[in-house]
Amino acid sequence: MSRAASLAALAAVLLAGSAVSETPMSNPPQEPQVGLPTPPHAPEQVAEADPYIWLEEVEGERAMAWVREQNAASLGRLQGDPLYDRLHADALALVESRDRIPTPGFRRVEGVERIDNFWQDANSVRGVWRTTTPESYATAEPAWETVLDLDALAASEDANWVWRGANCLEPQGRRCLVELSDGGKDASTLREFDRVSRAFVEGGFVLPESKGDATWIDQDTLLITRDFGEGSLTASGYPRILKRLARGQSLDQAQTIFEARPDDVFVSAFTLRDPDGTLRATLISRAMTFYTREYFVLQADGSTRRLELPQKASITGLLGDRLILTTDEDFTSGSGQSFQTGDLFSVDLDAWLADSAAPMQLILRPGPRESIEGVQITRNRLIVALYENVRGGVYVYQPTADGWTRERMDLPENVSVGLGSASELDDRVFVSINGYLTPSTLYLADASTLQAQAVKSLPAKFDAEGMEVRQFEARSADGTMVPYFVVGRSDMPMDGSNPTLLYGYGGFQVSMLPGYSATVGKLWLERGGVYVVANTRGGGEFGPRWHQAALQANRQRAHEDFQAVALDLIRRGITSQPHLGIMGGSQGGLFMGAMLTQRPDLINAAVIQVPLFDMLRYHRLLAGASWIAEYGNPDIPEERAWIQAYSPYQNLRAGQPYPEVFIHTSTKDDRVHPGHARKAAARLQELGYPVLFYENTDGGHAAGANLRETARRLALEYTYLSDRLMPED
The missing domain is CATH 3.40.50.1820 (Alpha/Beta hydrolase fold, catalytic domain)
Structure with a gap:
């Protein structure tokens, strides 16, 4: 995703709430502030002045x-108010309606491509994680199979579970970390789930309620950030310590890999994998503020090395051997190239990890009334949702020996476009098209041919x-x-x-x-x-x-x-x-x-x-x-x-x-x-x-x-x- 999109997601994780008014907003995690200037009024005095x-x-x-x-x-x-009952009936019918577009997500499960979806309606108030085949999804009535029923789980455990997603280990996609929140809090519990047997793994990974996340390294190893006790959180209550947790270990046995400073915002880890699931690099992000961060590569011996990037750069993903990045500040690269705020650019991953002076390539420099609102990566293509004066289009980029080619995808114009899940087996990607008065239409697009076919359309709701x-x-x-x-x-x-x-x-x-x-x-x-x-x-x-x-x-x-x-x-x-x-x-x-x-x-x-x-x-x-x-x-x-x-x-x-x-x-x-x-x-x-x-x-x-x-x-x-x-x- 683009820097703007990643910030929006982070803001939603940190400040905004997507269900409120149907427009997300959020904020990043952070740590306790240390070494701050003496406040003009001590906190106690401020409290006394506030009745x-x-x-x-x-x-x-x-x-x-x-x-x-x-x-x-x-x-x-x-x-x-006499109006309330009518509005409530209309609102309930809308939010529980079954003729919504089920948001699709490409997944591979033991080599077979699936389409996953999380669904809520009048019969599944808390929701159900379900799956079908790509072919079935394209039909009017897909044959869904239930992976996990949240209503049944909440009833059996007498808990107010709210779904927060599932993180599955590539390339097999069988073992997943299911994230559950008690009543909708940001703090959540992570539990290992076998999506083939469709059951929680007996004796598997279980991370107690906390803000933080987990990243799969292999089937028996996680990198985790949690509340590990006194001194392990930032001022805003997010983890500052990254640990390696092996299967069978308790949290207090996990090995510390990296510590952010107490005056940072948060720390997290993520992996870069090729389309076949091969691990290419494990990276650590240390966020000093909401908008500045440093990246470190986790080396084979367990040590870390800082990567040479500007503090307002963001890593988007990996396309073949090319790392895709954006920047929110002007900078000059190690090879002497100049980049501007808003640029989308790339670098050969292996060459750059070996030498920070490896040459970089500019992919896109938006104009003054343009913005990159989404970036997606298929097996062979880079796809960008580019907006001009708040109206969107989708462009497909392909690397060549001399740079990057660009072509516009065959989609309606003067609309909002949203990039959805992309296949790692080929160049298919879901794209949604909608407007204030235009019900959403979901297209399955092929970035290699620039063609797109409508697979789902939302009926008019008003x-x-x-x-x-x-x-x-x-x-x-x-x-x-x-x-x-x-x-x-x-x-x-x-x-x-x-x-x-x-x-x-x-x-x-x-x-x-x-x-x-x-x-x-x-x-x-x-x-x-x-x-x-x-x-x-x-x-x-x-x-x-x-x-x-x-x-x-x-x-x-x-x-x-x-x-x-x-x-x-x-x-x-x-x-x-x-x-x-x-x-x-x-x-x-x-x-x-x-x-x-x-x-x-x-x-x-x-x-x-x-x-x-x-x-x-x-x-x-x-x-x-x-x-x-x-x-x-x-x-x-x-x-x-x-x-x-x-x-x-x-x-x-x-x-x-x-x-x-x-x-x-x-x-x-x-x-x-x-x-x-x-x-x-x-x-x-x-x-x-x-x-x-x-x-x-x-x-x-x-x-x-x-x-x-x-x-x-x-x-x-x-x-x-x-x-x-x-x-x-």
Whole structure:
């Protein structure tokens, strides 16, 4: 995957929650900060000054009593609305629908190619890991075989298991590490599973609940990062120690291979294998910040050697003998070649491991309004999803003796494209095509011929007759033109009367790309609402520089971009303050808080999902320290000053035109601390503002451990929005 895509995935692993608002966001793991400058206020003094610090005690008796009281009031109000039952029924039917496209994943199991899928519906609320043949998958009714039933497993073990995936050992693909989360937390348990016998391996590898991961070296050896006890975690609660675990060993017998520094973010390991599963190299990634890292190669004698790469480079994968990389900073290679921010390039793996001055080759240099949103590797080809002005195309690259050739794949244009799983046996790859009003179509493409065949299409989930998608630009405070999409009826009146929902995220180089959302369509657009997505700085829509323009001291630029879109919507007559609402989750929740405290005069509703809110304490709560590279460090006086200037919690004031807001979070969110949302609601109520607050006691950062909880959250959100923005409904 590309640097932007890998950051999005990491952000989702670290900050964002993909189930919230159907747009992911997340953050990287990190370690305890040591040697930090003396803070302007000691943590104890900050705590004493905050009357709601007790709400940070996640499952404290007093805090949970407050949560129950808030939930009772908010659920009573929203679920008592006559509209709620209709919206809930629609949401439940959508999320439990069986006519969704089952996401395919190529797998090899003992030399036979399979298509795997994880599926949830009304009968499989927690989900089922299942498999079929490629030929069967291409039919209208694939013959699925169950590999593991999560509902049955949870019932038999009296556990609230949430699926986190399976990591199988290549090339046989029989032994897998199944990752299970209790209630949706990031911390998970890993258990060895035999997918041929379809049973957990008796006496096999079992890693207890922790944040961290595991990488197969061979059938009897893992490289693992876990909570190994005192001193083994970073400030944000992620592992900093990498160990080798042999079959039959206990965790305390595992051999330490590598230790990151306590002021790093996290450490992880991964392998590079050829298409036949042969191990070519084992690499270790030491993340010093969310955006900087060093790579080390694990040598045969167990020692490690640092590789010569810029700190903002990212390893994408291996194509034949060529290592594929991207960079988010300009640099000069060991061979004297110059590369620029956003470049995609390659180097011969063996030659480079032997000599850091081995020559590198440029593959792609995106233009100023382009971004690489996905990279996939088949047996013989490199495939890139390249976006121009937030519209995607797929290009196929092939190495030659003189460089790389490039051809465009035969797919629809002016749409969103997403690269899915790729075969290692040949050059097939799944590609999804969709748009705001265009239901997803899944293609099976052959990169060697550039041809693609549609294999699955999603039926329309809402009535889009008479609707259209328009793209506009708004001028931000510093003159930067910020694109945004407007989805609604083509004949909407331009008199400011349209109920409008403006969505934003604005961080971690995560791009807000056009996509088909059945729930937005059915619960909002079909009922006369307008949906708007802002492509602000802080995201990755125009590559790394678009993101870096709103980092740390420049964070306010992203907030001004979002405000500029709201102002432009009002200026064009698309909506007006009584009919404009905003929505965002995690980093997007911070976005909503900044809009609330800086320009409450523009909005009449705000859905603030699993948010960051107290930015002076974010780095001391759960995974927060891992985001210092994005926001800055509140313990450094200069940085604290510009964080405090926009931190929503510190900027809540009496006598402002704040609308009634809807804030929700999850007790089991072990990424963004639920204390942020709780304290925001408590402070607003203290100042005399009406607040709706809901806390799901399960669900993790995605705010939904199963489909029924997800449907309830959606119905609550759109009941609230309807009440605020289309009260005549």
